Each structure stands twice: as structure tokens, then as C-alpha cells.
Amino acid sequence: MDRSIFGKMAGGTDVELFTLQNARGTTAKIITYGASLQGLWVPDRTNKLSDVVLGFDDLKGYLGPHPYFGGTIGRFANRIAKGKFTLDGREYALALNDGANALHGGREGFSRKLWKGEIVKGAGSASVQFTYVSADGEEGFPGTLKAAVVYTLTDEDKLKIDYTATTDKATPLNLTNHSYFNLAGSGDILSHVLQLNANQYTPVDASLIPTGEIASVRGTPLDFTQPTTIGARIGQLAGNPGGYDHNFVLNGENGKLKLAARVSDPASGRLMEVWTTEPGVQFYSGNFLDGTIQGKGGVAYQKLAALCLETQHYPDCVNHPNFPSTILRPGSVFHQETILKFSVR
Ligand code: BGC
Numbered sequence: 001m002d003r004s005i006f007g008k009m010a011g012g013t014d015v016e017l018f019t020l021q022n023a024r025g026t027t028a029k030i031i032t033y034g035a036s037l038q039g040l041w042v043p044d045r046t047n048k049l050s051d052v053v054l055g056f057d058d059l060k061g062y063l064g065p066h067p068y069f070g071g072t073i074g075r076f077a078n079r080i081a082k083g084k085f086t087l088d089g090r091e092y093a094l095a096l097n098d099g100a101n102a103l104h105g106g107r108e109g110f111s112r113k114l115w116k117g118e119i120v121k122g123a124g125s126a127s128v129q130f131t132y133v134s135a136d137g138e139e140g141f142p143g144t145l146k147a148a149v150v151y152t153l154t155d156e157d158k159l160k161i162d163y164t165a166t167t168d169k170a171t172p173l174n175l176t177n178h179s180y181f182n183l184a185g186s187g188d189i190l191s192h193v194l195q196l197n198a199n200q201y202t203p204v205d206a207s208l209i210p211t212g213e214i215a216s217v218r219g220t221p222l223d224f225t226q227p228t229t230i231g232a233r234i235g236q237l238a239g240n241p242g243g244y245d246h247n248f249v250l251n252g253e254n255g256k257l258k259l260a261a262r263v264s265d266p267a268s269g270r271l272m273e274v275w276t277t278e279p280g281v282q283f284y285s286g287n288f289l290d291g292t293i294q295g296k297g298g299v300a301y302q303k304l305a306a307l308c309l310e311t312q313h314y315p316d317c318v319n320h321p322n323f324p325s326t327i328l329r330p331g332s333v334f335h336q337e338t339i340l341k342f343s344v345r
Helices: 059-063
Strands: 002-008 014-021 027-031 036-043 049-051 071-073 084-087 090-093 116-121 125-134 145-154 158-167 176-178 193-196 245-249 258-264 270-276 280-284 308-312 334-344
Touching (some): 014 116, 014 125, 014 145, 027 145, 176 334, 258 308
Antiparallel strands (some): 036 049, 116 125, 125 145, 145 158, 158 334, 193 258
């Protein structure tokens, strides 16, 4: 475990970088800005390490405009239609930062906050805990919310991301990590092979808001129940979003750890499994990347340069009583656990 200074905020406060490394050399780098996963070095089948997540080499990149690279997303991951919801008889209005909708926590969501980092000593693994207190009314959400995210790297190449939160007033809460993965370390993700443990998904309208329907993936380009190359049917998804950007309804029980996704890169042999307690996963194929952002090593991130597998409650679930609820109430503890498990084949 290494703890160093990644950069300084405009006011002079340090942004720290925590480096977790295991016996195999697998290395996870997390910064206190956004509790963001800044780097993830994983071996290929010849034991060569590559960084498999998009991001920036320095803080300046994270402070500038970018689509949530590696960030911890809150208070509410994904979209809320027209930024509106009613809770216990009161209507709330959030900032609209994605066309007519609210996305990923608002103008300055959790991925743009400075979290506090602490090393946690555990048996046989290294962990770092990030905490953040979101004030009552922040970004329009009710209640003082205390959030904690613990990243743990095990010697079995599992990166566990464990979230807990409490509140003093009822609030919607949907936490996730927004890492952009490319298991080859460069190029596009069209030849990655994906399997999703999902027989159903939540169809959306043109602004990517769920219609409320829960539909079968059978016979559609969203059927990843068998391992399928991402590029195989992506051309069938014309228009907005021009690629995959869908919430999949995971098979298995909400709240229980289950396999969500298995993605591999045949060239390097790298395989990542995603396990989660959440009921959904947003598979986003980096459709809105357009080469304007220069990331690590000065690389311009092009469309389809990476994919996201955001474990979450369904988008806009605050406005769909038939979707699993994300309301956290005083006295309850929110918990979500997601595990990224790496291996080679
Ligand atoms: C959303 C995309 C969005 C991306 C970056 C994903 O979670 O599903 O629609 O473009 O985040 O903001």
C-alpha cells in the first residue's frame, strides 16, 4: 500500500493517490477526488501488465470536462426523468445536466467531490476507505448522507468495491463506479467478448429514460446470455445511442451477490467477471467518446475505446414503482458490493 500526493485542488488541498498492489503485481490506483479508480494494471496471459481503465495521468484532467472516468457516482447514478421525483408527498427538482434529464448526481455529483481516504488494515488483503458527507439539499437531494466506499485488492486478483451509507432524511440513493474498461489496454472494445447474466432489460425512450417496461432480450442485439463479440451486432443499434447504453435486469436476487457480467479480450487473454449485489447493470459501450479528450499517455479516447459495466439500481427507478426501490431511510444502512475478478484464459 502506497499513499502519495496526486495533485492539489485550487484551494491548496491535497488530492491523495492510494496504490494497492498484490503478490501478482496487479495494481489498483484510487484518488480521493471522486474516490475515482485512476489506474488498474492487470496481467495478460504472458503476465504482462497493462492499464485496463481510461483516465488521466494528472489531476488537471479529472478537474476538466470528462464523462465520469473511474468515478464514484452519487447520489443517484444514471438518469432521473426531468430531474423530478416525489418522495413522501414532497416534490423535488434537480438540476438538468443531460438534456431534459438529471444524470449521475447532478452538476457536481460525488465523482467531483473530494473524499477522505484512510488505509484499512485487513487480514491477507489491502483496503482503502473513502468517506464523504453530502449535505442536506446538496444537488437538490434531501438529507445529510454519509457515504463510504472501500476498495480492497486480494491476492486472487479481485478488486472489491463496497459501499455503505446512512441518512438523516429519506433520500433516493444509487451508487456505482463509472470505470471505462479496455482489457487490451488500447484500441477499441469491438472484439471483446461479453456475457451478461440478464434475460431482460429496461427499454428506454429517445432521451434514454426507461419506459417502465421490462422486456426480454431474446431475439434482440441485447441478448448477451451467451458469450458474444461486442462488435457482432452493434451496427443494429443505429441512432441514439449508436451503440450499447442499456440497463440490464440481472437474473438472481436483488441484494445477493451474483454474477453480472463476464467480459474477455481474446488477444490478451484477460478476463473480467463482475459480481454484484445490485439488481441491474448499465452496459455502455463508450458511444459518446469522440476523440476530443486526451487521456493517459496523451491518447485521444475515440468512440468505443472502452466499455462500462455500471452495477446499479435501474435508471429513473424513483419514478417507476414497479422497479426495485432505492429509497434509503433514517435508521437503515445502504449496502452495495461489486467485485471485479480478473483472470486469463
Ligand atoms: C450513461 C451514458 C453516458 C455515460 C457518460 C453512462 O452511464 O449510460 O448515457 O453518456 O454514462 O456520462
